[in-house]
Amino acid sequence: MSLPKTRPIVTYTLLVVTILTFLLQQGSSALYGFDLVAALGMKVNESIAKGEFWRLITPMFLHGSFLHIAFNMYALNVFGPGLERHFGHTRFLVLYFLSGFAGNVASFMFSTAPSLGSSTAIFGLLGAEGVFLYRNQRLLGGSARRALNNIVMIAIINLLIGLSPGIDNWGHLGGLIGGTLFTWFGGPVLSLDGIYPTLSLVDTRETREVVLAGLADVLLFALLAVGIIYLRGN
DSSP: BBBOOOOHHHHHHHHHHHHHHHHHHHHHHHHHHSOOHHHHBBBOHHHHHHTOGGGGGGGOOOOSSSSHHHHHHHHHHHHHHHHHHHEEEHHHHHHHHHHHHHHHHHHHHHHOBBBOTTHHHHHHHHHHHHHHHTTTTTOOOOHHHHHHHHHHHHHHHHHHHSSSSOOHHHHHHHHHHHHHHHHHSOOOEEEEEEOOOOOEEEEEHHHHHHHHHHHHHHHHHHOOOHHHHHTTOO
């Protein structure tokens, strides 16, 4: 039985872009004495409320330290290739951005502190991995069930760690919810195709379902952000 094969070009592109952005941050700090790149792109509630809506996206490419980016890029390299292999390039990219957006909206709603980091998107990948394994465990076998248990434990442990001061756990939770919702309604649903011994796994999810899931996810969190801006302005 064969699995779909694809090179994780989106994962590697995200890794490169994020690392290059971090190098720009270091360069701006050396040149100006402060991190100009982060100042222009991190999540700052007051700036978002004034119309700088890009700050709900750009924080996922920014990091506060070498350890910060190293941990997140390690996680992206662990979960990204496998998910991209099953989701396909475009759907995986949508998953990543939706998760990061959802996480930053949740942080905007519940945390007043400025924040940055791709962990919003990483937690979305974690949720997506869990849903994918759960929905397809009948075909993926016992290893999928064991991996699903590990995913649940990883999520719980990291959310508990996120209770520490200085960590944006609301962003983590929002990213987890965003990625989970998108994958539940728009992620791969595998089925066997072919005749033994040339069986292959194919995705039976219709494109229409994927598009609707993505649009609904974006609309949900966009409306939440707009609602919070309206309420705080009155």
